[in-house]
Amino acid sequence: MDKPLPPLKPEFLAMMAKGVSLMLCSCDPALTPSVMRAVGSRIEDEGRRITAYLGRAQAAQLLADIASSGRLAAVFSQPSTHLTVQFKSRRVRIRETREDDGPHLEAYLRSMEQEVAAVGFAPVCAHALLAHAPGDLVAVEFEPDEAYDQTPGPQAGRQVSAH
């Protein structure tokens, strides 16, 4: 797919840029799904390029499945508002983390401290949710092919329209 996705609704883009819960999923050749929470995210070019950071030890099968199938699903969700958007991508690249990823990981952690606090958890719980061994991180870069609004309610599942 070469056609760029239409621009995202500003509310989704703002939420993603701030840093909210991010789940990634792929599958093996037998269509067995693999899933893990990302420990950080980086949004570029108004959501046309997204980087998710995963701990290798915790996401071993997921990373193998992404590498093998070349596809993934990614869900951003804000705990305090339940605002949720899902992306599907067949344009995925796994790379080592770089020095310029550091500030994005740090900003993501700060944002998640606020997000968990907003739903009644101690900020330190964000550190536990996103914990990873030093040097264990890997970056998964993808360009969304499709986007769906998955905020709970009757509209859940609708393809996101251009705005």
Next chain:
Amino acid sequence: MNAPLDLARLERGSMDELRPALEGAVPAVMATVAADGTPNVAYLSQVHHVDERHVALSFQFFNRTRQNLLAHPRSTVLLVHPIGMTFYRLHLRYLRTETGGAVFERMKAQLAGIASQSGLDDVFVLRGADIHEVLAIERVPVAPRPPGLPAPQARPAALPVLSRASQRLGAARTLDALIEAALDVLQHELDMPQAMVLIADSAAGRLYTVASRGYTPSGVGSEIPFGQGVIGVAARAATPLRINHMTSAALYNQAVLGGYGRDTQAEIAYPGLARPGSQLAVPLASAGRVVGVLFVECGQEMRFNHEDEDLLVALGGQLAAGIDLMHESEEPCGTESDAGAPQAVAPAAAPLRVRRYRRDDSVFVNNAYLIKGVAGAILWKLLTHHREGRHEFTNRELRLDASLGLPDVSDNLEARLLLLHRRLTEQCPALRLQKTGRGCFRFDALAPVELVESD
């Protein structure tokens, strides 16, 4: 192509260690795959424990997850344990959808609680309970923990509490003492200050409150139809019901209660909290039937966990057996009388005008509603005999009195006498009912009484 996931190589956990993660403190996500290999992730409201090998998920929408499961039943659920924030992956295979039975009823009531909290009542309709086989519980490798994680809340050790509770319940010689012992344990040992015991009236299809703690007024005598509200559903489905996110889900209970009998004066208000955060209703089962419900609630959310539920089920078992036993043991009067000497009618006491409506045996004292049904009929019988100078009565003669309309089986006369005793104590202390031994009691009127009947 990478190798397919090999479940045998995963580090496995047990359902017991996983149970706290099913509470949904941190929402779970479910990953599925479409037939063409497109992966999908969706948030779950709650993963319901069914047994060691099965869980249930709510079927509410015909969404992508459901389409995927019908085409390819294999899914993977990511869960977070609330203590320490560690991850588990649940490897599942979808088996079937149930649209009735205990699991479905339990989920339906829980969903109603969650729905009323989120203001999505009309959207949250449970179409079915999707039963999944648990293929494996995978412990996700734990990354280094940050210091300063909140410690798990200290809770009383369940077995010593149960042991003390068992001794107390075993020592109770009356239904009153038995129920008070159970409420004492809840209040003082388990820090559950809001509690009720309701007894089933199977013939009428209702439960009536015989005792409560932590409510003003007590609500003794209030009724809940079987199958309605958290309490009624727990009784009908004979399954414990635990709701941890309710806030305004009194809506569920109150709306239900509002639909029943509010048009009559002969109604005692249900005593529940206006804004409960958590509720737990445990059916009291004995000899294969539900004799009542033990109910606790709290303003705080996430108050009751699986362990609390297990504990109340165990406590409820002995309470239920005791209720059954008290009902059956009706030997002639013993010598264990603890009643005081008969009290003469105080001449200065204000006279009581007692009116009975034959249509439903409701009894009003000085125009205030007191009680109805079988308990109302019993009171009327006692008052008419009392007018002739009788004070001593036996359960047996009440049981044999066809005019009282007691059902033949499981009438639980003892519970009705306890209800009458409590209503009199609260609303009309001048009429006094006292147990004088097993299967016998004394009835006194401490004021002049005028009896009036209406249709």
